[in-house]
Amino acid sequence: MNLDFLQALEQLEEEKGIKVDEIIPIIEKALVSAYKKDFGGEKNVEITINRQTGEIELYQLLEVVDKVEKETTQISLEDALKISSNAKIGDTIRKRINVKKFGRIAAQTAKQVLIQRIREIEKEKQFEKYSELAGKITTAEVIRITKEWADIRIGKLETRLPKKEWIPGETIEPASLIKVYVKDVKKDKKGPKILVTRINEEFIKGLLELEVPEIESKVVEIVKIVREPGIRTKVAVKSNNPKVDPVGACIGEEGVRIAAILRELKGEKLDIIKWSDDPKELIASALQPANVVEVEILDPENKASRIIVPPTQLSLAIGKGGQNARLAAKLTGWKIDIKPLMNV
Secondary structure, three states: OOOOHHHHHHHHHHHOOOOOOHHHHHHHHHHHHHHHHHHHHOEEEEEOOOOOOOOOOEEEEHHHHHOOOOOOOOOEHEEEEEHHHEEEEEEEEEEEEOOOOOHHHHHHHHHHHHHHHHHHHHHHHHHHHOOOOOOOOEEEEEEEEEEEEEEEEEEOOOEEEEHHHOOOOOOOOOOOEEEEEEEEEOOOOOOEEEEEEOOHHHHHHHHHHHHHHHOOOOOOOOOOOOEOOOEEEEEEEEEOOOOOOOHHHHHHHHHHHHHHHHHOOOOOEEEEEOOOOOHHHHHHHHHOOOOEEEEEEOOOOOOEEEEEEEEHHHHHOOOHHHHHHHHHHHHHHEEEEOOOOEOO
């Protein structure tokens, strides 16, 4: 090693962000292990790289004793005084060792350390980059489909979208582009590991934020989302600007905004309702797409209500398997008993 080695390290610092002051001690430690492995496992040695010249300086560390019993770790006072005039019993003396035979091994060891460190730094940079996606929606390219998952690519990284994280009933095609919600980004030996889904409420929120600028700018606020993936989602929104209709903003002119979201939901129904602090208004809106005739508050303390709908709207209000009424109850926080209007 020489001055060219130091210059190479400085270049790596500029290009890869590997700091010279951090990597040299790592190389020195690796060189000690390499020396012990090839030249003397019992020797207690110290290796330093000269910060000015780049040359390796190899020393054997020896304890000064009256009588030498172990030459690999001890030195007599007489011999120690030849190295240091101030030596005394109990001191540790650094005895210089010729490194010519060690040169080739040292170069290989330093190279391996640098390669490993470069890989680690690249993984760290990848993690920093992709960890910014956590809690957000992103676009993924579908690479291949198996019975258990879809292999997808986000940026330059590949990950898996397990079948349990697909929207129930949806079909995903190879080479297509899909939106996914990044649940987490974890560190892994092979690099960042991205965990994704399409079935949680945050996926809906992310889609709305992408398509509705008023949500991203906080003019329109998402109050609550309830979802049964693959069947129906209900979203309650409110406006922080009296001039902006929150539902209209989410639907968009001629329905273009909500249409883009529905395409991504692959057949799942989506109801956007206006949030209200009046429970009667809120419950009536939450039962969309059914028309409600009347909302009766039976027990305000226990939040129990009765809803009257036209007979023709009863099945629509309840929904298939009770999903519409169930989601309305979750959205509003009220118990909902739906009854048909009786003709007097």
